[in-house]
């Protein structure tokens with residue numbers, strides 16, 4: 396799967412592609428189809444290829460990562476996760492022993508840079524030629540929703556890639572919706588400090604490994620394209636791009652442009668994965684200098700909204716993929732799960748094998764200190780007898796193991812997800828930490844914590860056999 400087109404062929408061969416040959420509008424109609432496909436099959440949604448998008452020559456593909464089966468097939472390489480775990484525990488313990496191993500793994504997957512191949516692309520006049528979607532009725536306009544925004548640190552030239560939506564302001568300018576904590580925003584503020592503009596390149600449509608790596612919440616400083624190389628066990632090939640950051644050599648469409656330090660504009664509203672229209676806020680303006688496209692490109696887009704959509708499948712999958720990294724920092728953790736309906740960043744459940752008094756709190760603070768997990772608003776810690784993926788068990792434990800006055804803590808003046816419309820000030824709010832573990836004497840619980848009710852296992856098994864024999 397060397398590029399997006401090969402990935403689409405792979406999905407077709409697997410029977411996971413629905414091609415729509417009827418004329419479909421980029422305004423709302425692509426969303427309506429994608430929404431229906433996601434609602435119907437949730438984690439097993441089909442990818443949709445719209446071959447005839449009204450007023451455009453370029454087909455649109457959505458739901459590229461709507462199938463958990465596809466993600467599991469693609470990302471079988473535990474090697475990349477092993478590296479991340481090594482790096483994280485190294486950072487936590489300060490031990491240098493693993494550095495040699497980790498360094499070798501990173502070097503092996505360093506992207507390969509080739510000379511520019513832009514001569515093989517055709518130059519487009521403006522954004523008008525791209526079938527950019529308007530997803531929801533009250534969106535402020537059209538948004539590019541699956542761009543790999545590539546920037547380099549003005550300090551050390553290290554690379555960052557993230558997917559940040561881009562609202563089309565006019566033919567040659569868009570918004571750049573990077574949240575302050577994200578890699579692109581960090582590079583922009585480095586440029587800002589120097590009074591410089593920041594060049595950025597946008598790759599639209601590349602191979603699945605690079606796209607997933609761009610979404611993965613990697614520690615800042617780890618090159619996503621190196622990580623993509625580890626995932627696919629083959630280096631990412633990057634094409635030099637003049638004064639702009641290099642881009643994946645297999646990009647369908649490339650947009651080069653820049654962000655000026657003081658140029659910000661109102662961005663949004665946009666129908667987001669919270670299920671609400673995110674409020675309009677000021678974000679940097681991206682000035683487009685040039686646009687290139689393959690001869691017959693496919694334009695990729697993602698539709699998000701009230702769960703369930705493909706972002707839920709991807710984030711759930713990445714959560715499971717990265718669980719060993721989180722566990723390597725917190726050996727007490729048995730499972731960690733952020734349900735899609737909790738909007739991932741808003742609510743997270745953790746189960747632990749508690750070893751000492753207060754360990755639930757230690758785990759909560761540690762989780763809050765890990766990269767993008769700092770956006771979490773509500774964290775609940777359970778004992779490991781609770782299956783935190785089973786909402787019936789979660790509800791039962793919440794109702795029967797919490798004494799609110801003692802077990803619920805509110806941390807004020809904390810960082811918040813900028814998508815959370817409930818905070819008084821954007822991206823600044825509070826946290827609710829709930830300790831739903833059984834309390835021990837050492838934790839000041841002076842009564843006897845009651846046992847949960849159950850029958851002896853042998854008896855249960857025996858009766859189950861008899862029950863079956865009775866034909867019940």
Ligand SMILES: Cc1cc2nc3c(=O)[nH]c(=O)nc-3n(C[C@H](O)[C@H](O)[C@H](O)COP(=O)(O)O)c2cc1C
Nearest residue numbers: 557558559560572573574577578579610611612697
């Ligand atoms: C479809 C989709 C849209 C996204 N839109 C945004 C966005 O507009 N702004 C943002 O900061 N993150 C957005 N994200 C999340 C980032 O891509 C993700 O946090 C990534 O890890 C950021 O990488 P970075 O830390 O290297 O910047 C989006 C993710 C997906 C899957």
